[in-house]
Amino acid sequence: MPFRSLDSFVNRTGSLRLLRLLLAVSVALPLVLFAGIGWRERSEAQTEAEQNGHKNALILHEHVLKVFDTLAQVLDRVDERIRGEDWGAIAASEALHRYLRTLTGELDQVSAIGVTDPEGVVRNSSLGFPPRNLYVGGSAAFREQRERDAGLLIGGSITDPVSRKPSFGISRRRSSPGGPDGTFDGLINATVDPDYFARFYQRVLNTDGESVSLVREDGQILMRYPAFGFDAPVMLPPDRGLLAELRQRPDEGVFRADSYVQGVDRLFAYKRVGDFPVYVVYGLDQAQVARGWWRNMALDAAFVAPATLALALIAWLAYSRAVSESAAVRRWAEEARNRERLEDALRQSQKMEALGQLTGGVAHDFNNLLTAALANLHLMGRLLPAEGQRFLAGANTALERAEKLTRQLLSFSRQEAVNPTVVDLGDSLRRMADLLERSVRADIALEWDIAAAPMAVAVDPVQLEMAVLNLVLNARDAMPDGGRIRITAGPAAAGLRTARIEVVDTGSGMPPEVVARAFDPFFTTKGVGKGTGLGLSMVYGFARQSGGNAGIDSRPGAGTRVHIDLPLTDAPPPATPTIATAPAVAPDQPLRILLVEDNALVLLATVEGLTLEGFTVETAEHGVAALELLEHDTDFDLVVSDVVMPHGVSGIDLARRIRERWPHLRVLLASGYSPESLATMGADTASVLAKPFTPDQLAARIRTIVASTPPDRVRSGH
Numbered sequence: 001m002p003f004r005s006l007d008s009f010v011n012r013t014g015s016l017r018l019l020r021l022l023l024a025v026s027v028a029l030p031l032v033l034f035a036g037i038g039w040r041e042r043s044e045a046q047t048e049a050e051q052n053g054h055k056n057a058l059i060l061h062e063h064v065l066k067v068f069d070t071l072a073q074v075l076d077r078v079d080e081r082i083r084g085e086d087w088g089a090i091a092a093s094e095a096l097h098r099y100l101r102t103l104t105g106e107l108d109q110v111s112a113i114g115v116t117d118p119e120g121v122v123r124n125s126s127l128g129f130p131p132r133n134l135y136v137g138g139s140a141a142f143r144e145q146r147e148r149d150a151g152l153l154i155g156g157s158i159t160d161p162v163s164r165k166p167s168f169g170i171s172r173r174r175s176s177p178g179g180p181d182g183t184f185d186g187l188i189n190a191t192v193d194p195d196y197f198a199r200f201y202q203r204v205l206n207t208d209g210e211s212v213s214l215v216r217e218d219g220q221i222l223m224r225y226p227a228f229g230f231d232a233p234v235m236l237p238p239d240r241g242l243l244a245e246l247r248q249r250p251d252e253g254v255f256r257a258d259s260y261v262q263g264v265d266r267l268f269a270y271k272r273v274g275d276f277p278v279y280v281v282y283g284l285d286q287a288q289v290a291r292g293w294w295r296n297m298a299l300d301a302a303f304v305a306p307a308t309l310a311l312a313l314i315a316w317l318a319y320s321r322a323v324s325e326s327a328a329v330r331r332w333a334e335e336a337r338n339r340e341r342l343e344d345a346l347r348q349s350q351k352m353e354a355l356g357q358l359t360g361g362v363a364h365d366f367n368n369l370l371t372a373a374l375a376n377l378h379l380m381g382r383l384l385p386a387e388g389q390r391f392l393a394g395a396n397t398a399l400e401r402a403e404k405l406t407r408q409l410l411s412f413s414r415q416e417a418v419n420p421t422v423v424d425l426g427d428s429l430r431r432m433a434d435l436l437e438r439s440v441r442a443d444i445a446l447e448w449d450i451a452a453a454p455m456a457v458a459v460d461p462v463q464l465e466m467a468v469l470n471l472v473l474n475a476r477d478a479m480p481d482g483g484r485i486r487i488t489a490g491p492a493a494a495g496l497r498t499a500r501i502e503v504v505d506t507g508s509g510m511p512p513e514v515v516a517r518a519f520d521p522f523f524t525t526k527g528v529g530k531g532t533g534l535g536l537s538m539v540y541g542f543a544r545q546s547g548g549n550a551g552i553d554s555r556p557g558a559g560t561r562v563h564i565d566l567p568l569t570d571a572p573p574p575a576t577p578t579i580a581t582a583p584a585v586a587p588d589q590p591l592r593i594l595l596v597e598d599n600a601l602v603l604l605a606t607v608e609g610l611t612l613e614g615f616t617v618e619t620a621e622h623g624v625a626a627l628e629l630l631e632h633d634t635d636f637d638l639v640v641s642d643v644v645m646p647h648g649v650s651g652i653d654l655a656r657r658i659r660e661r662w663p664h665l666r667v668l669l670a671s672g673y674s675p676e677s678l679a680t681m682g683a684d685t686a687s688v689l690a691k692p693f694t695p696d697q698l699a700a701r702i703r704t705i706v707a708s709t710p711p712d713r714v715r716s717g718h
């Protein structure tokens, strides 16, 4: 089995699949890895941003704490300075005003310092002298300090008296002789310079999207950098964001939220400023975090992408190459298989050809013997008394069988005299229904499926009938327990000018080795005396002879399907031929015949027979002898000649020469060949009589020919 290894070679779909997988992996794996790395880097970037945020919050916190401490000290110093002085003296002291102004000037973080009496009137300040006696008694901070000593109190957002920017104040009680629980004796307050923070943060923060806020415990934003750009104090919502976060972690923390003011996703880190109810809050846009991550990913991609592309390209090249290679291998295998099939078919047809020639040769010899035997029996019949006729009839029956067998043999060898007629295939088959029904047993159902369209084929109708009968008989034999036989006829395939007869049975079927030989003549699997092995060979011969083909499709146990393909013809069916009858009148003078036959037995018997029929017979043993004889005697009504003869002059050659030299002479060829095949061999001018024949058949034929001979051709001798 050369194809087994070939097939395994071709069936490399497995390795192709592997390559396809490799291709997919070479693309998918880097992508997955990249996605994994991206995901990790993203969470790392987030963590890092949070850590940085926290760090920043701590640093900023230190700064704010220092500012607040400084403010506390400043307020302490002012308190020190005015200790013991009454409010009248304080209000009248320009020195105090100067002192306050100097302090303010020295400290960047303070924009103004003032002292407020218990009634809420600012009695002296850094802003101007004499003081304008500004009333601040209504402010929340003042009221709170008057209520109790609130220590260093961070007031709400106010507008800075110098820069008119949003700012906040910080205040403490003026020390009174009674200590913290003593009577309220006014406040010392300072306003924080908002620009101080702005300047500082401007220097410290360098990234877009960063922000710093100072937020009072109650959610009021005291100060923000960059500034919001509106004056009204901003209160954070109590239920989310920072205030919600503070409930969980009151000291410091990191969280993510939509910024209250701008509505963008931000990262926040906060820290409480010392003991003050104030938080420093550092904010960073999440977009900024994402931007950093994207930058990293782009950098990674710049390295990964070319490598991935190269890998994928290599895998793709390998794959497409393997694909084209395997396609080539498949093509090659297909070609090899085709060639093998062709060689098989050729071998088969050569075998059939050889068998045909062999069978044809045997059948021809047989025909001669039969002709001789028939002639002799015929002669014997004339002489035998009545009681012997019975045996003669027996012998004749046997010879008839032999004749039928020879016909089948010749039919296979395609040398039998065929008589093609244009018939409608459907009609012919329908006419056979009765015959076929009678040939099958009752347990077998015959089904018909014949296309309605006319199918004109040029065949020998008798042979067609025989072929179909043979197929039905085979089907019957294959179904000892009954079954179904289906006979179909129709176009073989769309577009083909071919009709197909199919005989399908539900019988035992055939193994491949039987299928391979079933068309061989004499091949049979049936017991001795049951099968001749000539049925299918006849079918095959008939199909080939009619320009078609036959085939078998069968498997053991799966029934058998035999088809005969016949070429469709356009020729019209012939008009019913008028049967030429031999003239009833016997010739007034005996007809003179030249009989050319190389087979002595046939020659003798035929001469006897013709003589008995009243002919005068001259003989020649072969064509050459006949030509020699004709040189000095052409006075014959007819030359009857065998076709196959020795010495280089066949019956056909003889007929041709006679027509050339003695055109008035008629020739009758006796042969097992069909008139058509003889015609193609060049015997178109001669009449043909199929072998074997009885002397009376020959005599009748001779008379017919002579009777139809034009008068000018009639022998003139007597």
Ligand code: ADP
Pocket (backbone or CB within 6 Å): 470, 474, 475, 476, 478, 505, 507, 508, 509, 510, 514, 518, 519, 523, 524, 525, 526, 530, 531, 532, 533, 534, 535, 536, 537, 560
């Ligand atoms: P015979 O019928 O005389 O044996 P055939 O030439 O008709 O000769 O058939 C040759 C062989 O092919 C048969 O002996 C049989 O083994 C096989 N065969 C033919 N037709 C069928 C069929 N319809 N089902 C099964 N086997 C078949």
Ligand code: MG
Pocket (backbone or CB within 6 Å): 470, 473, 474, 531, 533, 534, 535, 536
């Ligand atoms: Mg048979």
